[in-house]
Amino acid sequence: MRLMKRLDMYLLKAYLQLFAGTFFICLFIFLMQFTWRYVNELIGKGLSTDVLAQFFWYATLTLVPMSLPLALLLAALVTFGNLGERLELLSMKAAGISLVRVLQPVFIFVMLVCIGSYFFQNKVTPEATKQLGALVWSMKQKSPELEIPEGQFYNEIPGYNLFVEHKDTETGMLYGIMIYSTTNGYEDAQIVLADSGKLQSTADRMHLKLTLYGGERFQNMAAQGGQMMRASVPYMRETFNQEVDLIQFDDNFNVLDASLFAGDAATKDINSISRGIDSISHRIDSIGRSIYVSMEDMQMRRRLNPARKDSAQIVAALPQQMPYDSLLAQLSAAQKKEAWQAAATKARQQQSECEFRAMQTTEENLVLRKHRIEWHKKFTLSVACLVFFFIGAPLGAIIRKGGLGLPVVVSVLIFIFYYVVNVSGEKMAKSGDWDITFGVWLSSIVLAPIGVFLTYKSNKDSTMFSIEGYTLPLKRAWKAYKRFSIIRWIHHKIKKWKK
Numbered sequence: 001m002r003l004m005k006r007l008d009m010y011l012l013k014a015y016l017q018l019f020a021g022t023f024f025i026c027l028f029i030f031l032m033q034f035t036w037r038y039v040n041e042l043i044g045k046g047l048s049t050d051v052l053a054q055f056f057w058y059a060t061l062t063l064v065p066m067s068l069p070l071a072l073l074l075a076a077l078v079t080f081g082n083l084g085e086r087l088e089l090l091s092m093k094a095a096g097i098s099l100v101r102v103l104q105p106v107f108i109f110v111m112l113v114c115i116g117s118y119f120f121q122n123k124v125t126p127e128a129t130k131q132l133g134a135l136v137w138s139m140k141q142k143s144p145e146l147e148i149p150e151g152q153f154y155n156e157i158p159g160y161n162l163f164v165e166h167k168d169t170e171t172g173m174l175y176g177i178m179i180y181s182t183t184n185g186y187e188d189a190q191i192v193l194a195d196s197g198k199l200q201s202t203a204d205r206m207h208l209k210l211t212l213y214g215g216e217r218f219q220n221m222a223a224q225g226g227q228m229m230r231a232s233v234p235y236m237r238e239t240f241n242q243e244v245d246l247i248q249f250d251d252n253f254n255v256l257d258a259s260l261f262a263g264d265a266a267t268k269d270i271n272s273i274s275r276g277i278d279s280i281s282h283r284i285d286s287i288g289r290s291i292y293v294s295m296e297d298m299q300m301r302r303r304l305n306p307a308r309k310d311s312a313q314i315v316a317a318l319p320q321q322m323p324y325d326s327l328l329a330q331l332s333a334a335q336k337k338e339a340w341q342a343a344a345t346k347a348r349q350q351q352s353e354c355e356f357r358a359m360q361t362t363e364e365n366l367v368l369r370k371h372r373i374e375w376h377k378k379f380t381l382s383v384a385c386l387v388f389f390f391i392g393a394p395l396g397a398i399i400r401k402g403g404l405g406l407p408v409v410v411s412v413l414i415f416i417f418y419y420v421v422n423v424s425g426e427k428m429a430k431s432g433d434w435d436i437t438f439g440v441w442l443s444s445i446v447l448a449p450i451g452v453f454l455t456y457k458s459n460k461d462s463t464m465f466s467i468e469g470y471t472l473p474l475k476r477a478w479k480a481y482k483r484f485s486i487i488r489w490i491h492h493k494i495k496k497w498k499k
Contacts, residue, residue: 007092008105015079015106022078023071030063031056041139055135061128065121069384070415072110076392077399077407079106084400099459103393110389118382122269130267134260148174148199157208157247172198177212191218208247215240265367265374273375280368284361369430376440383444384418390451394458418443 035042035056042052083089092102148154154162165176179192194215202209217238261267268276331339391414399406422443429439438445 007097007102011079011102012105012109014082015075015109018078019071019075022074023067026067026070026074027060027063030067031060034059034063038136038139041136047139051135051139055132055139058128058132058135062125062132065117065125065381068113068117069381069388069418070411072113072385073388073392073414074407074411076106076389077396077411080393080396081399081401081407082396084397089397089400099394099397099455106393107389110386114382114385117385118378121378121381126267126269126272130259130261130264133264133267153180160247172200174198177215189219192216193218202246206248210245210247212243212245213241215243217243265371268371268374270375270378273371273378277368277371277375280364280371284364284368365432366430369432369436372436373426373429373440376437380422380440380444384447387444387447387451388414388418390455391447394451394454397458398454418447421446 038055042055080089089099089102093099148162148164148167150164150167152163154164159182161180161182163176163178163180164174167174174197175195177192177194177197179190179194181190181192192212192215194212196214197210197212200209200211201207217236217240219236219238265273265276392411395410396407399410401407425434425439425442427439428434429436
């Protein structure tokens with residue numbers, strides 16, 4: 001009993017040391033990949049150190065659940081690969097200790113990690129996602145002059161639509177400028193064309209200074225003369241060599257209220273998601289019921305004159321099936337053509353109305369699917385930690401290679417496979433092509449049998465990854481073939497000698 005306790009402590013110590021290192025390595029890699037996605041919002045914005053610290057802190061919290069499975073997999077591969085390479089696993093099995101018993105102390109720790117991962121995703125990750133979303137949105141609004149794209153309209157400045165053909169990132173000069181301004185309303189719209197210009201923030205960060213060179217200004221005069229409905233609308237044309245405009249715009253960094261992102265499924269815990277699913281489902285049912293009632297009422301109005309008081313009696317007297325063929329045969333060719341055209345027009349109107357009303361439920365159904373996906377994801381990443389451990393530990397015992405060489409390669413390949421299957425399943429579930437439960441749990445369904453198979457093979461001392469296990473049968477077959485060839489040669493010589 002004392003030996004088993006010492007063995008448990010030895011295994012836990014070896015595993016925990018590697019797990020701590022691999023976890024921070026995986027977390028750093030995911031953080032760098034995540035930061036690269038928002039590099040345009042971070043560089044050149046003049047953000048303070050505390051804002052950057054908040055960004056990396058919230059990003060780190062959101063990436064912890066994704067880093068845990070890979071860290072557990074890599075740590076298990078390295079730990080049990082080291083034990084196998086140093087023949088320590090062989091010594092334990094020779095002493096009568098099975099692989100399942102060897103995995104027991106580390107398995108208990110992994111179970112605690114799985115439970116902690118669930119609570120972390122349910123409590124910490126939603127709040128971190130909410131704060132990170134507000135912070136990223138606020139960073140996107142910082143320094144709009146750095147965000148102006150080339151070759152497309154930019155409408156992030158209120159009241160302005162700005163088009164730039166070319167932008168010099170070193171000098172900040174803009175070329176081929178076209179501005180559509182509606183600051184005084186759409187009736188008093190202005191269009192400005194300029195050869196070049198520059199957009200800068202003022203010192204107090206409350207205005208944008210727009211300097212234009214070599215351009216023309218066109219202003220609609222319909223608002224002054226009340227001639228908006230006339231065929232020809234007068235306008236004013238002004239030519240300038242240089243013009244400076246001040247645009248009111250608060251460029252100071254103000255963090256958006258995080259409560260505005262509270263409706264997103266990723267920012268809710270499991271209880272809030274369940275309540276959201278109920279409310280969204282009820283809302284979809286209400287929309288569908290209202291559409292059905294309105295369509296039924298529309299059909300009734302098309303068949304009856306609403307002004308008549310005996311509409312109910314007429315509906316009751318209508319036959320179940322109208323003799324359309326006989327009625328159509330009584331019409332002339334012109335009347336038939338007119339009837340077909342009227343029917344086609346009504347059918348197109350009906351189709352357009354159905355498509356328009358279907359758009360009301362499409363967005364709600366998408367939100368509902370997102371909520372259900374997030375509900376399942378609270379459990380899938382926790383289960384993935386357990387599955388990855390039962391893949392990494394027996395695989396390391398079979399390969400019997402320690403260090404960070406081969407285990408890292410194997411871990412990355414397994415995780416890439418898991419990530420591709422997981423993302424594909426979630427995408428198909430989000431689009432509605434697959435069942436949500438099947439799509440979200442697909443990665444675990446695929447990898448769990450692999451973990452069971454590897455655990456079974458490792459417990460049976462399988463040599464499935466040993467090169468000798470595959471080359472030895474080939475060597476034996478080659479020796480048998482050579483032996484058979486010698487026997488055939490001797491037999492041939494004997495027959496020839498007898499002749």
